[in-house]
Amino acid sequence: MSLYPGVALITGAASGIGQATAVSFAKEGCGRIVLADRNASGLGETSALIKDAASGCEVLKVQTDVSKVDSVQHLVDEAVSHFGRVDYVCNAAGVLSNNERSSETTPDEFDRINGINYRGCWLCSRAEIKQMLTQDPLPTHDGRPGNRGSVVNIASQLGIVGRPAAPAYCGSKAAVISMTRCDAIDYSKDNIRINCVCPGVIDTPMTKPNMDVLGPAISIAPMDRPGTAQEVADCVLFLCSSKASFVQGSALVVDGGYVIN
Ligand SMILES: NC(=O)c1ccc[n+]([C@@H]2O[C@H](COP(=O)([O-])OP(=O)(O)OC[C@H]3O[C@@H](n4cnc5c(N)ncnc54)[C@H](O)[C@@H]3O)[C@@H](O)[C@H]2O)c1
Structure with missing residues (x-):
């Protein structure tokens, strides 16, 4: 039996981490x-990458x-009307x-970054959790009790440590980690798991144009290389799966050791 008999969102x-995660679910x-x-x-x-990887997979695109x-x-609403439920969520936008x-950051810039990274993540997890509260758990790969749903928010290593000239971004990601922990506490009794992943420097379209200036940040990590979107996706899929049935409120760091150095 697949580890993922339900619906992924x-x-x-x-692009990047979200795209790799979507294709990994299909694979x-x-x-x-x-x-x-x-x-x-x-x-x-x-969608085309998913069809190449798993032609039978049903895909719904919602701008x-x-x-x-x-x-x-x-x-x-569209997800539920097409597929009836939402089981595994990765909030990567x-x-x-x-x-x-801070002294050079305008309030509009602060609001734009936090409006997407923090408030946007919260809006998504809020709506997803509301749906999960209405559904029963699915069977699991080995018969252990299942969850009504599993949410994985994408935070960042920069939600754990600071960096020069990034207060709006670092604050938005620290907020995602904190929100994840609070939701994990609140929805444990409802049998919903909520975790986040904290990537280090990952080679995606977001960072590619800046890879030359990111060199010093990459070198802080003992592994001294950027991670791949696939390496983050693998952690998201683990947290979403029934193999992570006792993992709750964690901030799984995927950073080649950046935050331990
Ligand atoms: N790449 C890294 O080094 C890195 C490190 C730590 C955390 N992250 C986080 O990982 C997540 C994914 O980043 P990525 O590297 O894959 O970047 P990416 O730019 O490749 O992908 C981000 C995607 O989010 C979408 N998006 C942005 N604003 C949106 C909005 N308002 N509504 C809907 N979609 C929106 C973009 O269109 C894009 O497809 C982000 O939350 C990012 O902060 C990335």
Whole structure:
């Protein structure tokens, strides 16, 4: 039996970590996948990659702006109307740091970054959890009790440690870690698991244009290389699966050792 008999929903699915996660769900046997992003052409690209990887997989694309309440509710409504439920969620939609200190950051820039990275993640997890509260657990790979759903938010190593000229971004990711822990406490009794992943420097379209200036940050990590989107996706899939049935409220660091140095 597949580890993923239910429905996966991924935000930020048009690119990078979200795209790798969506394709990984398909490769690992998940047969119903909802792709959400504001970038419609990228959603088409991810859908094509899924069809190449697993032709029988059913894909639903929903163009979504995670910073808008109505858009997020529309996403979950569409997912439920097509597939009946939402079991494994990866909230990966996010934007890069503006690379300014607080004194140079405008309130609009602060709100834009936090409106997507923190409030947008919260809007998504809020709507997803509301749906999960209405559904029963699915059977698991080895018969252990299942969950009504599993949410994985994408935070960052920069939610754990600081970095020069990134207060808006670092704050947005620290907020995601804190929100994840609070939701994990609140929804344990409802049999919903909520965790986050904290990637280090990962080679994606977000970082590629800046890889030369990211050299010193990469070197802080003992492993001294950027990670791949696949290496993050692998951790998301573990946390979503019934093999992680006792993992709750964790912030799984996937950073080549950056935060231990
Ligand atoms: N790449 C890294 O080094 C790294 C490190 C730590 C954390 N992260 C986090 O991982 C997540 C994915 O980043 P990535 O590296 O794959 O970047 P990416 O730019 O490749 O993908 C991000 C996706 O989010 C989408 N998006 C942005 N704003 C949106 C909105 N308002 N509504 C819907 N979709 C929106 C973009 O269209 C894009 O497809 C982000 O939350 C990012 O902060 C990335």
